[in-house]
Amino acid sequence: MRKHTISVLVENQFGVLAKVAGMFSARGYNIESLSVAETLDPTISRMTIVTRGDDQIIEQITKHLNKLVPVIKVSDLTGTAHIDREMALIKVEAKEKNRAEILRIAEIFRGKILDVSPTSFVIEVTGDDEKIAAFIALLKPLGIKEVGRSGKVAMGRGSKTTD
Amino acid sequence: MKKTGAQILVDCLVKEGVDTIFGYPGGAVLTIYDALYHSPLRHILVRHEQGAVHAADGYARASGKPGVVIVTSGPGATNTVTGIATAAMDSSPLVVFSGQVNSPLIGNDAFQEADIVGITRPCTKNNYLVKDVKELARTIREAFYLVRTGRPGPVLIDIPKDIQAHSTDYVFPKQIVPRGYHPTYKGHPGQIQRCLEMLATAERPVLYIGGGVILSGAAPEIRKFAEAENIPVTMTLMGLGGFPGSHRLSLGMLGMHGTYWANLAVTECDLLIGIGARFDDRVTGKVNEFAPLAKKIHIDIDPTSISKSVKVHLPIVGDVKHVLRQLLADAPRPRAQVAQARQKWLKRIAEWKKDKPLSYRSGKMIKPQAVVEALCRATKGDAIITTEVGQNQMWTALFYEFNHPRQLITSGGLGTMGFGLPAAIGAQAAFPGKTVIDIAGDGSIQMNIQELATAVQHKLPVKVAILNNGFLGMVRQWQKLFYGGRYSHSRMDVSPDFVKLAEAYGATGLRAQRPGEVEAVIAKALKTKGPVVMDFVVEPEEDVSPMVPAGEAINKMILL
Numbered sequence A: 001m002r003k004h005t006i007s008v009l010v011e012n013q014f015g016v017l018a019k020v021a022g023m024f025s026a027r028g029y030n031i032e033s034l035s036v037a038e039t040l041d042p043t044i045s046r047m048t049i050v051t052r053g054d055d056q057i058i059e060q061i062t063k064h065l066n067k068l069v070p071v072i073k074v075s076d077l078t079g080t081a082h083i084d085r086e087m088a089l090i091k092v093e094a095k096e097k098n099r100a101e102i103l104r105i106a107e108i109f110r111g112k113i114l115d116v117s118p119t120s121f122v123i124e125v126t127g128d129d130e131k132i133a134a135f136i137a138l139l140k141p142l143g144i145k146e147v148g149r150s151g152k153v154a155m156g157r158g159s160k161t162t163d
Numbered sequence B: 001m002k003k004t005g006a007q008i009l010v011d012c013l014v015k016e017g018v019d020t021i022f023g024y025p026g027g028a029v030l031t032i033y034d035a036l037y038h039s040p041l042r043h044i045l046v047r048h049e050q051g052a053v054h055a056a057d058g059y060a061r062a063s064g065k066p067g068v069v070i071v072t073s074g075p076g077a078t079n080t081v082t083g084i085a086t087a088a089m090d091s092s093p094l095v096v097f098s099g100q101v102n103s104p105l106i107g108n109d110a111f112q113e114a115d116i117v118g119i120t121r122p123c124t125k126n127n128y129l130v131k132d133v134k135e136l137a138r139t140i141r142e143a144f145y146l147v148r149t150g151r152p153g154p155v156l157i158d159i160p161k162d163i164q165a166h167s168t169d170y171v172f173p174k175q176i177v178p179r180g181y182h183p184t185y186k187g188h189p190g191q192i193q194r195c196l197e198m199l200a201t202a203e204r205p206v207l208y209i210g211g212g213v214i215l216s217g218a219a220p221e222i223r224k225f226a227e228a229e230n231i232p233v234t235m236t237l238m239g240l241g242g243f244p245g246s247h248r249l250s251l252g253m254l255g256m257h258g259t260y261w262a263n264l265a266v267t268e269c270d271l272l273i274g275i276g277a278r279f280d281d282r283v284t285g286k287v288n289e290f291a292p293l294a295k296k297i298h299i300d301i302d303p304t305s306i307s308k309s310v311k312v313h314l315p316i317v318g319d320v321k322h323v324l325r326q327l328l329a330d331a332p333r334p335r336a337q338v339a340q341a342r343q344k345w346l347k348r349i350a351e352w353k354k355d356k357p358l359s360y361r362s363g364k365m366i367k368p369q370a371v372v373e374a375l376c377r378a379t380k381g382d383a384i385i386t387t388e389v390g391q392n393q394m395w396t397a398l399f400y401e402f403n404h405p406r407q408l409i410t411s412g413g414l415g416t417m418g419f420g421l422p423a424a425i426g427a428q429a430a431f432p433g434k435t436v437i438d439i440a441g442d443g444s445i446q447m448n449i450q451e452l453a454t455a456v457q458h459k460l461p462v463k464v465a466i467l468n469n470g471f472l473g474m475v476r477q478w479q480k481l482f483y484g485g486r487y488s489h490s491r492m493d494v495s496p497d498f499v500k501l502a503e504a505y506g507a508t509g510l511r512a513q514r515p516g517e518v519e520a521v522i523a524k525a526l527k528t529k530g531p532v533v534m535d536f537v538v539e540p541e542e543d544v545s546p547m548v549p550a551g552e553a554i555n556k557m558i559l560l
Helices: A014-024 A055-067 A098-110 A129-145 B007-016 B029-034 B048-063 B081-089 B116-122 B132-149 B161-163 B189-200 B211-214 B219-230 B260-268 B318-328 B335-357 B370-380 B391-399 B420-430 B449-457 B473-482 B498-504 B515-526
Strands: A002-011 A031-038 A045-051 A070-076 A081-092 A111-118 A120-127 A144-150 A151-154 B002-004 B020-023 B040-047 B068-070 B094-100 B126-129 B152-159 B167-169 B205-209 B233-235 B250-253 B271-275 B295-300 B314-317 B385-387 B436-441 B461-466 B510-511 B532-537
Touching: A002 A014, A002 A055, A002 A151, A002 B040, A014 A031, A014 A045, A014 A055, A014 B116, A014 B370, A045 A055, A055 A070, A055 B370, A081 A129, A081 B167, A098 A111, A098 A120, A098 A129, A098 B370, A120 A129, A144 B219, A151 B029, B002 B007, B007 B132, B007 B161, B020 B318, B029 B068, B029 B094, B040 B449, B048 B068, B048 B081, B048 B094, B048 B420, B048 B449, B081 B094, B081 B116, B081 B473, B094 B132, B094 B161, B116 B126, B116 B152, B126 B132, B132 B152, B132 B167, B152 B161, B152 B420, B189 B271, B189 B314, B189 B318, B205 B219, B205 B260, B211 B219, B219 B318, B250 B260, B250 B391, B260 B335, B260 B510, B295 B318, B318 B335, B370 B391, B370 B436, B370 B461, B370 B515, B385 B391, B385 B420, B391 B461, B391 B473, B420 B449, B420 B461, B449 B498, B498 B510, B498 B532, B510 B515, B515 B532
Parallel strands: B020 B040, B020 B068, B068 B094, B094 B152, B126 B152, B205 B233, B205 B271, B233 B250, B271 B295, B295 B314, B385 B436, B436 B461, B461 B532, B510 B532
Antiparallel strands: A002 A045, A002 A070, A031 A045, A081 A120, A081 A144, A081 A151, A111 A120, B002 B167
């Protein structure tokens, strides 16, 4: 059961997300993360889907995605050279004694302080899922109040495109 | 030219070559119905929207042309869902139009509002809510393109009432091809060569053909291929008629209620070529013991069907007609040694057939199998047959000899009771001059019996043969075999008097109670001009045999 990152170009129409999500749930596949946004061409959206399965399941998922009429192109980025990024916003308790430590950790992870109050920081951090998990793990003992995480966005390396 | 949405819909239907639609008017489609009033389209008014979809499905399966349905919003639309799911499972080309409440009211829980696009999303090939009258013609064009190409299936178009009334400049659009939709028709040449290599050494091959053969019109190619290679052919329920049942190479149906020799042949074969079939659980039984000795080749237009349940050695994605032509073009004659082995293989199968032929014991009561055989004789095996679901369906599959494609119309994948009568009406609408018979049970006929009125009103002379055993027979059979004989709620003590019921609807009712009366009733029914219901009072506890218990290997048959 390997994690796969699948990039899917779809018609930018209403109901397409429901079609894709419905295919996963109806056939018992799981979506671990999902992000959707318009591409350069406003009639096309890109979905980046992270899912998990053995080779046979991933093959079926890819085929079933391709079978949906509003799906234009499916690329499984796993196993090809690619970059992927997630973003997290983390609201952390900032008491006098650990404010400096939080800022230090944020700096190491190239986090950005987006909001400061007498008792809290909101920090933005970007990276692959391991980096974000590590960042959260370090801040946890200091008191995390809230976490907002995005789905994954991914792209193949080099000049070749998936469009 | 300016036209309203409703006028555009009617014009598009005419230009798409539609001649018949099945429907039921209501509040949200009044504007469309007003446009139908002066149109050349024949409208068949059903008595329940489920009946409209099954009738359109029967029309489509009999003729190969898309079936068209118009229903109103809310309950009109939700009543179509079973019919749409039935068509989706059996890859039947349908275009269903539903009315929707006025656009500004959508999402408001308005009167007769249902999110039918949401509800039918998983059981349509694609579906649409038309939000702008300018999009309507394009959408209809795309829908017809989808149902006519690739693996067919139902498409639904939901049209809000205000869109039907809005006007726009209209020209019938050119072909619309969705940019992400490219069905593969031709088989990959490398795979074709590999297929021929595997075929060249196969001494015990079997062709296993399904509904895809009928959908792609490949029956002539299957016959040529089987004859050229001297390979026996077994058929799924959906594939019956795709190869002549009377042919020396026909093994009949395989699977849960398949013939003894077909199931043994599949179990013993060294090469299995699945063509337009999908290794369904009713066919394979226990998956890892299905054709255990065979190399498997799978030819199908839908890549998702390949290696879904059974891992195959060689997949060929493509339209089966195209692929068979490619194979036929390059196939060398089998070498002498292989040809000899195949001759031996056919002999072995013939012995199995001689050993355990299809049979039943005659008795004092009418046997349902005898009714099906009598119907086959009386119609010279040439009628269009629809069925309901259950024992009636299996006896039809086993005892009526289908020699032509599109001759058997049955709900295979979804197994929808109540399918047969409306489907027969649709088939009859497509072929007014042909004999169309719904072989039914007393249980399932009651699921859409109201459509008798449709048949009478539209002068569609369908014949219904009820194998009346007073039970939900297949449920009873499972209860007998696997639930200790506890007939939990499968007995239908009370049914209407079907003869009187037929008469009440304005049809003809006939009854046979003894074996000697069967042929006369059938002869009279076939001579009668209008719709006829034949009530055959049959042996109440007759079982379908052979039977493979669910989850068992298909060579583990119970012969009852």
